[in-house]
Amino acid sequence: MSRNPFAPAASVSAALASRRSVRAFLDRKPDPQLLRSLLELAARSPSGGNLQPWRIVVLGGEVLDQFRATMMQRLATSPAPDAPQYPVYPASLDEPYRSSRFRVGEMLYTLLGIPRDSKAQRLQWFANNYRFFGAPVGLFCYVDRGMGSAQWSDLGMYLQSLMLLLREHGLDSCPQECWSVYHTVVDGFVDAPANHLLFCGMAIGYADPHAAANQLQSERMALAEFAQFRGI
Ligand SMILES: Cc1cc2nc3c(=O)[nH]c(=O)nc-3n(C[C@H](O)[C@H](O)[C@H](O)COP(=O)(O)O)c2cc1C
Numbered sequence: 001m002s003r004n005p006f007a008p009a010a011s012v013s014a015a016l017a018s019r020r021s022v023r024a025f026l027d028r029k030p031d032p033q034l035l036r037s038l039l040e041l042a043a044r045s046p047s048g049g050n051l052q053p054w055r056i057v058v059l060g061g062e063v064l065d066q067f068r069a070t071m072m073q074r075l076a077t078s079p080a081p082d083a084p085q086y087p088v089y090p091a092s093l094d095e096p097y098r099s100s101r102f103r104v105g106e107m108l109y110t111l112l113g114i115p116r117d118s119k120a121q122r123l124q125w126f127a128n129n130y131r132f133f134g135a136p137v138g139l140f141c142y143v144d145r146g147m148g149s150a151q152w153s154d155l156g157m158y159l160q161s162l163m164l165l166l167r168e169h170g171l172d173s174c175p176q177e178c179w180s181v182y183h184t185v186v187d188g189f190v191d192a193p194a195n196h197l198l199f200c201g202m203a204i205g206y207a208d209p210h211a212a213a214n215q216l217q218s219e220r221m222a223l224a225e226f227a228q229f230r231g232i
Pocket of ligand 1: 019020021022023104129174175176177178179200216217218
């Protein structure tokens with residue numbers, strides 16, 4: 001008898017509840033074959049018209065070391081960001097979004113012991129982004145330039161699926177839009193086709209459970225603030 005495809009799945013809940021953005025990693029490499037299988041399974045994510053618009057590049061080992069060196073060189077010699085290809089945030093971030101963004105930053109920097117007025121220390125810590133927070137694997141997510149906002153939302157579905165699958169295997173991640181600010185470095189290194197646009201990166205590895213940054217449990221709005229139920 002074939003397995004019932006509509007039987008309840010074992011537990012997405014545990015993966016979802018335990019996912020958080022991890023910003024410090026152990027010096028332990030994930031199995032490359034496992035990573036391949038998770039990237040493949042994540043592609044079961046839905047996409048409008050089944051376009052599957054995600055285009056992924058994964059770096060590890062010596063290639064990732066070379067990439068980090070290339071990025072460090074750029075930051076050292078020409079730290080000004082590239083012309084943006086898309087706005088990471090709206091030009092004017094109104095409430096409640098503005099406070100939410102501010103709050104998570106404050107929580108992180110409090111955990112790190114970096115005072116509010118120490119902009120230099122904050123910037124210095126932020127620069128860890130550009131080393132993939134020391135993760136053994138770095139991923140980039142591209143999309144065809146012809147795709148619109150609907151397809152960009154499909155990218156999010158793919159990336160979230162991947163992050164949950166990583167959790168199922170004891171791995172963690174941090175999605176990183178910060179890479180979009182230096183897209184020319186990434187594009188050049190991975191030899192991205194001209195019609196591909198970099199959406200974000202993702203650090204992947206085993207979380208350092210003791211790192212201060214990894215203690216951050218970001219807050220969420222109450223259900224009633226973002227959802228309405230009518231007739232239910
Ligand atoms: C598309 C995307 C881009 C992000 N970019 C960055 C980034 O560049 N650097 C970073 O430290 N965190 C980044 N984050 C992580 C968010 O700050 C984080 O998801 C949010 O604060 C909620 O916290 P949580 O992921 O721990 O639940 C990004 C998240 C998403 C979804």
